[in-house]
Amino acid sequence: MSQVIFFIAAIGAVAGAIGVVTMRNPFYSVLALIVHLVSLAALFLLLRAEFVAAAQVVVYAGAVMVLYVFVVAYVGGGEQVPAGAVLRVLGPLFGLALVIELWIAILGSALKGISSKGAPYRLGFGTPQHIGSLFLTKYLFPFEIASILLLVAAVGAVVLARRRRGLEPPGEAFELQIRAPRPAYTGTMAEGADTNPAADSPSVEEIVEQLAGPTDGPRSGGGW
Amino acid sequence: MIAFADVNYFEPWWVQIIKSIVIFAVIFAMLPILIVYERKLLGRFQARYGPNRVGPFGLLQPLAEIVKFAMKEPFRTATSIGFLYRIAPVIAIVTAVGALAIIPFGGVQHVFGQRVGLYGIDVSIGPLYVFALAGISFYGIMLGGWASGSKYAFLGAMRGAAQLISYEVSQSLALVGVIITAQTLSLTGIVHAQQGLWFFIPQFAGFLIYLVASFAETNRAPFDLLEADTEIIGYFTEYGGTPFVAYLFAEYANMIVVSAIAVTLFFGGWLLPFGLHPPGWVDPIVVVAKIILVFTFFIWVRTTLPRLRYDQLMSFGWKILLPLATLNLLVTAIIVVT
Numbered sequence: 106m107s108q109v110i111f112f113i114a115a116i117g118a119v120a121g122a123i124g125v126v127t128m129r130n131p132f133y134s135v136l137a138l139i140v141h142l143v144s145l146a147a148l149f150l151l152l153r154a155e156f157v158a159a160a161q162v163v164v165y166a167g168a169v170m171v172l173y174v175f176v177v178a179y180v181g182g183g184e185q186v187p188a189g190a191v192l193r194v195l196g197p198l199f200g201l202a203l204v205i206e207l208w209i210a211i212l213g214s215a216l217k218g219i220s221s222k223g224a225p226y227r228l229g230f231g232t233p234q235h236i237g238s239l240f241l242t243k244y245l246f247p248f249e250i251a252s253i254l255l256l257v258a259a260v261g262a263v264v265l266a267r268r269r270r271g272l273e274p275p276g277e278a279f280e281l282q283i284r285a286p287r288p289a290y291t292g293t294m295a296e297g298a299d300t301n302p303a304a305d306s307p308s309v310e311e312i313v314e315q316l317a318g319p320t321d322g323p324r325s326g327g328g329w
Numbered sequence: 330m331i332a333f334a335d336v337n338y339f340e341p342w343w344v345q346i347i348k349s350i351v352i353f354a355v356i357f358a359m360l361p362i363l364i365v366y367e368r369k370l371l372g373r374f375q376a377r378y379g380p381n382r383v384g385p386f387g388l389l390q391p392l393a394e395i396v397k398f399a400m401k402e403p404f405r406t407a408t409s410i411g412f413l414y415r416i417a418p419v420i421a422i423v424t425a426v427g428a429l430a431i432i433p434f435g436g437v438q439h440v441f442g443q444r445v446g447l448y449g450i451d452v453s454i455g456p457l458y459v460f461a462l463a464g465i466s467f468y469g470i471m472l473g474g475w476a477s478g479s480k481y482a483f484l485g486a487m488r489g490a491a492q493l494i495s496y497e498v499s500q501s502l503a504l505v506g507v508i509i510t511a512q513t514l515s516l517t518g519i520v521h522a523q524q525g526l527w528f529f530i531p532q533f534a535g536f537l538i539y540l541v542a543s544f545a546e547t548n549r550a551p552f553d554l555l556e557a558d559t560e561i562i563g564y565f566t567e568y569g570g571t572p573f574v575a576y577l578f579a580e581y582a583n584m585i586v587v588s589a590i591a592v593t594l595f596f597g598g599w600l601l602p603f604g605l606h607p608p609g610w611v612d613p614i615v616v617v618a619k620i621i622l623v624f625t626f627f628i629w630v631r632t633t634l635p636r637l638r639y640d641q642l643m644s645f646g647w648k649i650l651l652p653l654a655t656l657n658l659l660v661t662a663i664i665v666v667t
Contacts, residue, residue: 139468143465155452159460167464174471174490179487233453233457
């Protein structure tokens, strides 16, 4: 049973990864990436790492990819810009470098796991309690460093967004309230209480006049 | 301590299959009942009768409606993307049903000489499982709106998705307070920790935050901007017939899940107050009764409160609910540690 699930998840992961780079439509690329991430979560589940699997789905498939989908759905799907000459040379070079690096890493571990049955399952492995205590004892320093990195990124995002906002004029000029008196007996609560909240505000004609500015005679062009 | 999740793996495989079938059948039998219950109750709240024509007391109304929906001609817009358009409601309903698996209807009991836990599976990650599925269910809405090939459905889906991810944060933070108090993630463990005092008393702020966020997560009034019947259109504008029913059922299944999580985490699951200890077979009935009570509260709120504007919804979620949830978490952590 676990072999069947493993192969389904593994095929999903590989197919998703291939889909990300081969799809022409960016929206489909993002969807393929989601398939890839969910398949990875299934593989984590097979390894009894329940918390990591849930975190994978909640954080990556559920939160990060949502933003990708938002951006791509709003602005994506436009004209595909053909890659420049520099990119066309550099792209395969970097890809090749990455492949070599990966092979060194894989062969460097001498593939010990293939011929053995792997580490035995210990009770409590991969549970949130186990991972939490490791984070706060053995891996406290990397954990804190990663937190600070994320904090810096968040603050940086806020700062960048604020700077962009500062150039715009304040939006107060667009707010205009016309408090016009309603016709009598239209059943407002104010009427029931025998008050008229708009009694001392200027009439509609006055406001329109004020907005239109000084006019010389009847307006000739435009209008509603 | 042995996690409850590990106990569960000792059940034979056929028990797990029977359990999943029973849970699925019971919940799906509940859905039409809840729909007609809601409509009857809505009618009473609004001083009218509600459905009372089909069957005795109008009880067969959902059956008639399902027949009506199933008989409809399947259609889709010419601009829609067929594959995604078909798969989107499936994602919505699969994730909604999948979340039902961890709802505990009772502890481990002896059924015909067999030790059976009255829940689908007691995962060690508990509520995180629900949030993982909620994260996926978002794509049901998103793809439905996008693949419809209609601007209005697309905008509705975008707005709905923004609402969902905004309130999911507060919802999960509100539950972390309970988890810290119970000191376990296993849902049965949380219920056992509530013996004596249900968590909605020590975690009252967390309970309120969870409730409000749940209204937004399940697209219920006063946050039902996704499907505000009278004014705007949502992600399922281009859907009709059975795919539309799938979305509807997913929404109601989500409401059951949210109510059941509230019952489990805040109202003591299958526990009863006043020192009552009924025999084991009563436990699922207690849980279902509590779920229906929470569901009734949902309907009550729906008839009472007016709908929020979209900017109000967003500023409320991010500026009020999220800081409150964070504060609740901090205070709970300090109380538990000291």
